[in-house]
Amino acid sequence: MAGQFQKHKLGAAGIGGMLGLSMCITLFFPSFDFRSGESTWVGLDKTLSNGRVIGFSYEDPLVRGEGKPTTVVLNKDPKTGEAIDPPIRAYVYDAKAPLSAGVRHPSNMGPTVGKLSIEKGKIDQANDSDPVVFTIEATDVDGEEWHYVNNATVNNGWTAEAVLNTAGAESQYLIGRGKTVYITEGCWWCHTLLPEHTQDWQVFGTPPFLGDFNGEMPTAFGSDRKAPDLLHVAARNSSKEWMTMHFFNPRLVQPNSIMPRFDYLWGKTDANGKAIDFSKWRAEYNDYVSGKTVHPPEVPEYAPESEARALIDWVLMSLR
Amino acid sequence: MLLKLLFAKEEDIPPGSATIFFGYSAIFWFVVGTGLGSFNAAKLAFPDFVTGTEMFAFGHMRQVHVLAVILGWISMAFAMTMMYMTPALGNTKLWSEKLGLWNCFLWNIGLSLGLFLLWIGITSGREYSDLIWPIDLVVLVAVLLPLGINVWMTIAHRRTQGIYITNWFFGACTFMVMVTFVVGQAPELFNLTGLTEGYLTFWFAHNVLGLWITPVAAAIAYYTIPKLTGNPLYSHRIGHLHFWAIIAFYSTPASHHLLSAPLPEWLKSFASVEGVLILIPAVAFVANILLTMKGRWSMFVENIEIKFSVTGVLLAIPLNMQGGFQQTRAINWYVHGTGWIVAHAHLALLGMSTALEIAAVYFGLQQMLRRKLYSLALANFHYWFYIVGFCIYWISMTIAGLIQGAGKVYEVPYIDVVVAEHPYMIARWVGGTMVFTGNLVWLYNMWMTAREGTVLPKGRYSHELAYER
Numbered sequence: 001m002a003g004q005f006q007k008h009k010l011g012a013a014g015i016g017g018m019l020g021l022s023m024c025i026t027l028f029f030p031s032f033d034f035r036s037g038e039s040t041w042v043g044l045d046k047t048l049s050n051g052r053v054i055g056f057s058y059e060d061p062l063v064r065g066e067g068k069p070t071t072v073v074l075n076k077d078p079k080t081g082e083a084i085d086p087p088i089r090a091y092v093y094d095a096k097a098p099l100s101a102g103v104r105h106p107s108n109m110g111p112t113v114g115k116l117s118i119e120k121g122k123i124d125q126a127n128d129s130d131p132v133v134f135t136i137e138a139t140d141v142d143g144e145e146w147h148y149v150n151n152a153t154v155n156n157g158w159t160a161e162a163v164l165n166t167a168g169a170e171s172q173y174l175i176g177r178g179k180t181v182y183i184t185e186g187c188w189w190c191h192t193l194l195p196e197h198t199q200d201w202q203v204f205g206t207p208p209f210l211g212d213f214n215g216e217m218p219t220a221f222g223s224d225r226k227a228p229d230l231l232h233v234a235a236r237n238s239s240k241e242w243m244t245m246h247f248f249n250p251r252l253v254q255p256n257s258i259m260p261r262f263d264y265l266w267g268k269t270d271a272n273g274k275a276i277d278f279s280k281w282r283a284e285y286n287d288y289v290s291g292k293t294v295h296p297p298e299v300p301e302y303a304p305e306s307e308a309r310a311l312i313d314w315v316l317m318s319l320r
Numbered sequence: 321m322l323l324k325l326l327f328a329k330e331e332d333i334p335p336g337s338a339t340i341f342f343g344y345s346a347i348f349w350f351v352v353g354t355g356l357g358s359f360n361a362a363k364l365a366f367p368d369f370v371t372g373t374e375m376f377a378f379g380h381m382r383q384v385h386v387l388a389v390i391l392g393w394i395s396m397a398f399a400m401t402m403m404y405m406t407p408a409l410g411n412t413k414l415w416s417e418k419l420g421l422w423n424c425f426l427w428n429i430g431l432s433l434g435l436f437l438l439w440i441g442i443t444s445g446r447e448y449s450d451l452i453w454p455i456d457l458v459v460l461v462a463v464l465l466p467l468g469i470n471v472w473m474t475i476a477h478r479r480t481q482g483i484y485i486t487n488w489f490f491g492a493c494t495f496m497v498m499v500t501f502v503v504g505q506a507p508e509l510f511n512l513t514g515l516t517e518g519y520l521t522f523w524f525a526h527n528v529l530g531l532w533i534t535p536v537a538a539a540i541a542y543y544t545i546p547k548l549t550g551n552p553l554y555s556h557r558i559g560h561l562h563f564w565a566i567i568a569f570y571s572t573p574a575s576h577h578l579l580s581a582p583l584p585e586w587l588k589s590f591a592s593v594e595g596v597l598i599l600i601p602a603v604a605f606v607a608n609i610l611l612t613m614k615g616r617w618s619m620f621v622e623n624i625e626i627k628f629s630v631t632g633v634l635l636a637i638p639l640n641m642q643g644g645f646q647q648t649r650a651i652n653w654y655v656h657g658t659g660w661i662v663a664h665a666h667l668a669l670l671g672m673s674t675a676l677e678i679a680a681v682y683f684g685l686q687q688m689l690r691r692k693l694y695s696l697a698l699a700n701f702h703y704w705f706y707i708v709g710f711c712i713y714w715i716s717m718t719i720a721g722l723i724q725g726a727g728k729v730y731e732v733p734y735i736d737v738v739v740a741e742h743p744y745m746i747a748r749w750v751g752g753t754m755v756f757t758g759n760l761v762w763l764y765n766m767w768m769t770a771r772e773g774t775v776l777p778k779g780r781y782s783h784e785l786a787y788e789r
């Protein structure tokens with residue numbers, strides 16, 4: 001039998017056919033399911049607060065969190081001055097921040113949400129090079145509540161500058177930059193962002209829904225859990241002080257933790273512009289650990305432009 | 321020397337040069353990769369070991385370990401075996417030694433660059449696809465494509481009638497890994513987002529194992545075992561069953577890595593069923609090889625290459641049993657995301673694949689250098705450090721995984737799980753460090769082989785000569 005025909009030609013066709021079939025089943029068919037997924041509020045919040053891409057990209061080649069939007073919490077209308085209760089989130093894109101993946105390709109947000117965002121939200125009038133502000137609005141379609149993205153600069157007349165000024169520095173959050181830190185520092189090698197629906201409800205909270213990821217890149221679920229799931233960590237523990245101590249040195253608050261110290265995210269100076277003396281801090285901490293002193297050294301207050309600040313903003317605002 | 325060969329005329333390059341350069345590069349990356357693994361393991365066991373510097377943080381080092389071993393050791397060793405097995409099985413010479421050498425050269429440069437960028441945190445944040453897309457393109461154009469072309473052209477220019485099973489695997493897998501790679505990197509190249517991105521990440525992670533790492537390792541065994549024992553392969557047909565079953569079943573179960581993500585339910589169920597069918601190629605492979613060993617089992621003790629090869633084949637048994645069943649929903653909920661999976665990953669890569677490749681690298685280098693192995697004693701030292709170290713790693717992480725599984729099912733406070741795992745983390749570090757030590761010895765042994773190994777007489781195979789040390 002062997003050699004009667006051009007074996008490798010037949011073989012190549014067979015391999016191509018089989019691989020094609022399996023790609024059809026595992027890639028082409030599911031693409032219909034993926035495309036029909038409608039974005040939830042969580043999904044819209046993620047895509048708007050994260051910006052275009054987290055990780056290496058044109059706007060952020062060194063993966064330092066450049067070109068990301070600022071998320072602010074507003075309790076009054078920046079234009080009319082009217083109170084907003086409960087406060088809402090607005091997403092400010094300056095001229096350097098390219099639009100998020102969802103706004104860029106509205107079909108990413110699902111057929112209905114994408115359509116609402118264009119028709120009602122006028123997101124097609126935003127572009128990469130002009131500052132713009134987005135909010136998430138709700139509307140009724142056939143008796144059901146739908147969330148969509150609203151171009152507040154066009155619809156409400158909110159300029160980026162006015163929104164930032166109204167909110168003030170203490171209500172601005174660097175969520176996109178914080179998620180960048182999560183990615184570059186490899187937190188996701190230990191933590192997951194995916195409670196399992198079989199048993200994690202009690203401890204780690206509700207697993208995510210189908211529409212919670214639209215427009216997010218990368219999803220960074222994490223496959224290998226050596227530490228608590230973080231998807232809802234801020235709902236369990238929203239203390240900024242705890243987070244600050246824990247990131248500086250986890251063993252200050254949890255002596256048995258194997259989490260690495262992230263003190264280097266503080267950068268060179270603290271909130272008051274004073275240089276942080278890490279070696280002194282470590283020496284004092286070692287004295288504390290060996291029982292020579294009773295109290296651990298104070299954790300320096302992080303500077304507003306430090307990576308620690310962005311990371312804590314992201315943890316407390318996004319992981320609820 | 322490499323530079324001289326890179327610019328030499330094709331006729332002037334001695335046959336086997338590509339094999340030799342790939343072989344030593346692979347061993348080098350093996351030493352680097354396992355060294356990094358051991359460093360990471362130390363950090364998980366003792367979190368304050370080398371602390372507070374960005375460059376040596378666990379999150380910066382882990383992916384460097386994983387990609388150094390996969391793209392450096394595993395894949396370069398594959399390239400090395402392809403450089404000498406494909407022509408030997410086609411009764412011809414390598415299509416282009418020069419292409420092979422350039423391939424090796426650019427591969428080392430591209431990989432070093434990619435790993436350096438990952439190390440300083442320039443990443444795409446996608447597991448196993450961590451390299452940023454410009455580096456992905458380098459991998460595609462300078463690593464995978466030239467390798468594939470060399471293999472395909474050598475097969476096309478063969479001087480035998482049929483194609484032996486090993487070459488079927490080599491030809492098909494070099495093609496499939498390219499397709500897998502391009503699809504897997506599509507989210508970065510085309511800005512695909514959300515669940516599509518998450519799914520494609522694991523589509524790639526699964527298929528690179530299923531269509532590249534395990535089948536090519538098996539293909540190597542189809543060559544080494546018959547060659548060294550002198551027995552013909554038990555059945556070429558069963559070999560083909562293995563081959564076609566891999567393509568049909570192993571290319572589909574990607575979503576079993578994401579059973580708890582909100583993917584379509586039909587896709588997850590389909591993946592679980594297909595995943596169990598992986599047992600078909602697995603049983604075909606193991607049975608075929610073990611039956612080929614008939615009458616030559618003494619070589620399992622006497623011959624270092626057979627020792628490694630058969631170890632690899634035996635490790636394929638627990639590997640596929642675990643693999644087939646742990647991805648069903650009934651079991652996956654318990655072990656998902658625990659150290660069990662890390663143990664399984666090392667069983668596949670550090671166990672089965674690595675053992676088969678070590679054998680092929682030992683054999684190929686002696687053959688191409690035309691020199692007998694420098695020292696059997698050192699090789700046995702390598703074997704025992706490797707296998708004992710691996711077993712410590714595997715057993716300790718499996719236990720750690722079961723503890724974690726119990727912890728999550730019974731909702732134990734997480735920190736108690738961390739405390740309970742601690743002894744096993746230390747054991748894993750000890751085991752991994754043994755593997756690393758064995759590798760250092762191997763590098764020395766192969767270095768000495770190149771310099772001082774007895775020259776093989778013309779027409780002789782290395783395993784026909786007696787060991788000297």
Ligand code: HEM
Nearest residue numbers: 224354357358360361386389661662665669670674752755
């Ligand atoms: C050729 C040999 C090896 C290969 C191919 C390999 C491959 C891998 C892979 C694929 C992973 C990711 C596992 C997962 O996410 O499930 C990994 C993780 C890891 N490997 Fe290896 N490895 C090898 C040798 C070693 C050695 C010798 C050590 C030393 C102890 C080691 C230590 C580690 C550690 C500590 C991790 C991180 C595990 C975790 O995140 O829980 N590896 N390796």
